Amino acid sequence: MTYRVRNLVIAIGLALVAMMLTLFYVTNYKRSVQHGESQVKVWVAARDVQTGTSGAELVKKHAFKSVQVPKRSVVAGAISDPEQVSRLVAAEPLYVGEQVTVRRFQNTKAQGIVGQLKATMRAVSVPGTADQLLAGTLKTGDHVDVVAAVSAAGGNAIATRIVLRDLLVLQAPDVPATAKVDRDTKVSALLAVTDTQVQRLWYVLAVSPSWTLELRPVIDAQDSAERLDGWVTVLTEGVASTAWEHFKEGNLRSLENGN
Numbered sequence: 001m002t003y004r005v006r007n008l009v010i011a012i013g014l015a016l017v018a019m020m021l022t023l024f025y026v027t028n029y030k031r032s033v034q035h036g037e038s039q040v041k042v043w044v045a046a047r048d049v050q051t052g053t054s055g056a057e058l059v060k061k062h063a064f065k066s067v068q069v070p071k072r073s074v075v076a077g078a079i080s081d082p083e084q085v086s087r088l089v090a091a092e093p094l095y096v097g098e099q100v101t102v103r104r105f106q107n108t109k110a111q112g113i114v115g116q117l118k119a120t121m122r123a124v125s126v127p128g129t130a131d132q133l134l135a136g137t138l139k140t141g142d143h144v145d146v147v148a149a150v151s152a153a154g155g156n157a158i159a160t161r162i163v164l165r166d167l168l169v170l171q172a173p174d175v176p177a178t179a180k181v182d183r184d185t186k187v188s189a190l191l192a193v194t195d196t197q198v199q200r201l202w203y204v205l206a207v208s209p210s211w212t213l214e215l216r217p218v219i220d221a222q223d224s225a226e227r228l229d230g231w232v233t234v235l236t237e238g239v240a241s242t243a244w245e246h247f248k249e250g251n252l253r254s255l256e257n258g259n
Contacts, residue, residue: 038071
């Protein structure tokens, strides 16, 4: 081996050693930096989330899970607690592993009426007179019952009852606040009902002209036991038996006299 070749081999060897030492130093430096970097907890999607899903449903079904990530990897707007979105609704889809941020959610009111519906709930427009729909009194967000008188026994008798309870008013009748409302004016209200309640509601609207909404209390609303009223209960309930007997005798005498 000549002197020149030997020097070239030595130079190459020293260069390789220097390169290896440099790589070793850089690798260890990165490890020490990463080891010393603070880790923080973030919440990520445990499954794909569709637009329009309520935050309350996602929290209830444990659609988020917590993971530890370097502080520098935290996405802007990342939540620190799932309850931060429990009153919101997903405005954009989320995919498994993505960090959950408030920027992907919005207030349910921003979606309008549809944002207030979930699961089996439906919105239905109920037409009626101003009296039936409490126009001028009813406000959006109120809760109402539906009371109806329905013909029974082939039309020979009429029974009354509360057919539906605690319905949310999604939109009250649109009437001027300062104008005098004609009680016979035709208006409409948008109510939230379940997909089965709407059948009973529509039956009442189809067969009975005698129905109305009744406004429920805002605080501590309670319901009495279910009951059905007809002419028997209206005339006899709470009346002494002797009074009822006198009433029947009087009617019989009227019939005998042809009155």
